[in-house]
Amino acid sequence: MNLKQKCVYVLGGGALLVAMAGASAWGFGGREASAPAQETQVKIDNFTFGPQEVNVSTGTTVKWVNRDDIPHTVVSDDKTTFKSKALDTDDAFSYTFTKAGTYPYFCSIHPKMTGKVVVK
């Protein structure tokens, strides 16, 4: 291609990049384009998920850590969206929420233990 066409290509590509960065900054993915992947921790202790309800943005990873002296699991109420194996003391389970919504969950071994992740 001649020089003019190459220039158009470069300009076009550059403009596209700028546009994408701008879109991210304006909340296209719900967070700053340059921010690292977000993580929120939920501590499991005394047969409780703490905090019981967390509010996060899409793309956030929630990490459950079991500090109780008895094993627990983290299972979405529908039993399919996410389902950890048995977490013994100090074991952890992470899940990244890519879609907005409300995700109630429970411990499948001790079903009275319930929690909720609200993703916006």
Added chain:
Amino acid sequence: MAEPKKDEILYDHHHDGIDRRGFLKCMAWAGTGAICIMKGGVMSSYSLSRLAELDPADMKGELSFAQISDSHMGFNKPANTDVVGTLKAAVDKVNALKIPPEFLLHTGDISHLARPEEFDTVDQILKSAVAKQTFFVPGEHDVIGDDGKGYLDRYGKGAMGNGWYSFDKKGVHFVGLVNVMNLKAGGLGTLGNEQLEWLEKDLQSLKSSTPIVVFAHIPLWSVYPQWGWGTEDSEQALSYMKKFGSVTVLNGHIHQTMQKVEGNITFHTAASTAFPQPQPGQGDSPGPMKVPAEQLRSVLGITDVNFVRGKEPLAIVDSNLS
């Protein structure tokens, strides 16, 4: 009728059930280290230190079996770092019973994490029991991760569905129920329709004079729902048992002995052989309760059950491991 002895409580033969005040009085003593034995309509209490004085003839019946529960093989936290040792002590205790039990019932949480090596260890330890047969029902810990497949492969031969079954011993009908599968968020133990339909059919053709023993992990009565200590659909199951003269329900899960009588049904939970748990509402959570090391064995235990034909209900005796 002879004057009752000081620590004897009589119940009224003419009514359907026990003198509740007398029963409760006896159970209050039990909390301080006594045991209550019912035989031929008379309930007597004995302090555990007098256990040796009990005449085997008082306890002898046509059928003797023992219940152990909640061995949690694999647990290794401060509440008990030697669940192998305490299970072995429980088996020794069972072997030392004056009337040798013909078989054992294990009411679940055999393992702590449903791992094969945990089940293996329990099976190994039970080989030293004089009673050569053990009947199991699963606890919620036994079905972790694989929907109970490992448990069923090992203990589910001849069982239906998720592991329920029945059998007869000397005219007593035993029913093993599973209430730890398909648990729902926020829920309690659950039996499910398929099991309930099977149970109704299983009991239908039995004569009302047949003594019934039902065993399941989670209590079939509402001990403390806030901690999941109950079964959602147990009322329906119990409704199939109304016609029987004697129904004994043996459970585990709560890691402490508790008893309740409702008409023709005696409910009883066994202690764990691994660790105790707090009394309902007496702690943050229903988890392992630490006690001073020298007290541990006094809060773990086994249950001895004797049936004397014509003398209902069954005699149920708890003893600890110290």
